[in-house]
Amino acid sequence: MVYLLIAFGVLILIEGLIIYKLIMKNNKRLFSQPINAEKIINKENDLSGKYLELISRFSFSVEEIYMEMKEISGKVENIISESEEQTASMISISEVIENIYNNVEINLAGSQTSSEISKKTHEEIYKKIMQLQDNIDELSRVRSLLDNISNLIADLETKTLNAESLISRINNISQQTNLLAINASIEASRAGEYGKGFSVIAVEIRSLAAETNEVSNVISEIIKELRSSFVNTKKELIDVLDKIEEQTISIDKTIVSFKNIENISKELYNKTSDISFNSQKIVEQIYNLKEFINSTTLSVEEVTKSIVDVNQSVLLETKSVDNLNSSISKFEEVNFEFLQLVKDYYPDNRIIIATMPYEPFIIYDIEKNIVSGIDIDMINEIYSEAGYQVEYKIVPWETSINMAKKGLVDILPTIEINEEREEFLDFSINYRNESRYNFYTSKENNISIGNIDDLSGKRVGVLTGYKYYAEFDQNTSFDRNYSFKEEIMFQKLLKGQIDVVILNSYSGNYLFNKLNLVDRVKEEKYKYAHPDTSESRIGFVKAKNNKHLLDLFNKRFKELEKDGTIKKITEKYLT
The missing domain is CATH 3.40.190.10 (Periplasmic binding protein-like II)
Incomplete structure (x- = not known):
């Protein structure tokens, strides 16, 4: 936009030079050919008016440009500040990422170590499970052997019972034999000599029965001791079998626990392997992120430098606009000189009014180059009816004051009275209080x-x-x-x-x-x-001797106010 403004300013300078040459050429013709004076004056007035309009548009645009430039400069400064903060943030982020990168590398090493430990732990637990399973198998084998022994003992116990029964029968036979031997001895003694041989046999039989009885008793005691030993052994075997059963159940439970631990250790190994794998990926990604942040930081620093350059360019362009505006002011002075040459040739019924937009009193449609508003309609109503041609110059405030001081216009509307202005203006009655x-x-x-x-x-x-x-x-x-x-x-x-x-x-x-x-x-x-109101008056340029215009305004305004015309004009814009 700045470049467009500068181009516009240059265009004004070029047009000013063209107008200057045309007016100087026309001035020579003006003084050499009086017959064409009015035509030439009108043409010069049109050219000067267009030039003044261009200058005024430029002057009005300058303020908008200054506003835009100020906003651009402010935003650029904010961007610079944000860029610097962003750079600082990026550096801080880079440092944080570097720390994260180092920590992730440490975690990667730790996860790899954990994975190895988990693997070894799983293998050791598996070995222990196999050993426990072997122990159970061995206990089962021992239990089977003990069960066989228990059965054998049961068989021996049965056989000792049978042996006791036989011993008991032998004892009975021995007792009966002893009784028979006693009876035989008695009968042999009765037989006398004839029974002596049989008596000897009877004694031997008794002796044999006694020995048999004695042996039977010994065997019976041995069998009892064996039975007692078998019973104790059987009880002990039952206890051992019970303990083996308990141990087997306990080992089974242990195996189940170890299998759970094995599954957990296997899962832990898988997880740590995944963590190790993902950590490796994270390390790579963080490294890439670190490189990207470092690259971005460099880019932000370069952008910041570019923005600083842009801000410097904006400031330089603003100075260029100032210089161009100063040049336009000089051409404005030249245009005033042009107007001075022809002002005395204006027709008596032409009224030139210099003003700046002041809505809703003075409204300027720059697109259509139309001036309207409450004060404009009022002035047109007063002077057009009286046969005057009213011409408006829409210019900045200071330009209108300068034109009035130089006697280049007739009227300054919507103005407040003060001592300084009274030196070059006569004032109408107050036609509106702006309190x-x-x-x-x-x-x-x-x-x-x-x-x-x-x-x-x-x-x-x-x-x-x-x-x-x-x-x-x-x-x-x-x-x-x-x-x-x-x-x-x-x-x-x-x-x-x-x-x-x-x-x-x-x-x-x-x-x-x-x-x-x-x-x-x-x-x-x-x-x-406040009652101490601000007044609105019409200023009439003293250098133009416009007392008749002043009197006409005062008279017609009172009439228009009385018949309701002023009220209608005001309501047109304010309702």
């Missing part, structure tokens, strides 16, 4: 204006050349930001370049509705309304 002032702030800012003290430290948008009320004009606790147009003030407000806008209630309410600001701007509670 009420409204204050506007952006809804995005947490600002509330309840009284004039709340303006302290704020940036307040004001109109160039405009006088407000004494308490406001004499207050030095806030900064004033000057603008040629009210719309520019609201744009600055929305862009955050100012904090508060002050406008008279007519202009404020009109623009508030026209620009549809209800969702973005709020009208503050603080409003100034």
